[in-house]
Amino acid sequence: MYIPFNELPPHARLWIYQANRPLTEEEQAKIKPLLQRFAEEWSSHGTGLQASAELLHGQFLVLANNETAAAASGCSIDKSVAFVRELEQLLQVTFFDRTRLAFLKAGEVEMVPMQELKSKVSAGEIDKNTLYFDTLVNNFGELQEAWPKPAGKSWLSRYF
Structure with missing residues (x-):
């Protein structure tokens, strides 16, 4: 239904x-x-x-x-x-590539290869307040409340 x-x-x-x-x-x-x-x-x-x-x-x-x-x-x-x-x-698209992270920057979705995350954090291009599309959200309430959410409030917090 x-x-x-x-x-x-x-x-x-x-x-x-x-x-x-x-x-x-x-x-x-x-x-x-x-x-x-x-x-x-x-x-x-x-x-x-x-x-x-x-x-x-x-x-x-x-x-x-x-x-x-x-x-x-x-x-x-x-x-x-x-x-x-x-x-x-x-x-002709891929939905199962978990090696790229998605952030909301200037109103657009920006894809970042996981291997580039540390350098982007070091360069100040991504910080704890950068909005991150966490695909690990598992219920609708979480999606409504905090999606995207600040990277520092996700599993990415260890990078800040």
Whole structure:
């Protein structure tokens, strides 16, 4: 069962996939109906999930499920991963590269290879107040309250 993204309960579980590049307006328009259809059809052991799917900041695919209604099983999570892989093929984009970090700078998403993080911190290009898109956020309430959040309030705090 599809739930509009903004109507998810705060405890709804999230899976965030970060694209390696911003999606064009045309690509976003192309996948919007696919996201809704996936959320409508997503199920766990034959039980429909109370799910939603959204693209945020033109670069972050967010799948969500209200776990109090029905929990996502291993099989249903596998289905979601297969769906994201299909989107990768359709869009010629990568959603599973965890070696790049995303920051919000001057209103734009800036991707930073992880191996460059220390030098960017040393140069003052990234500091504890730089907004970071933490893909480890696991519920809708956290996403609404602090996403992106200051890098110093994330797992990146050890770099400051």
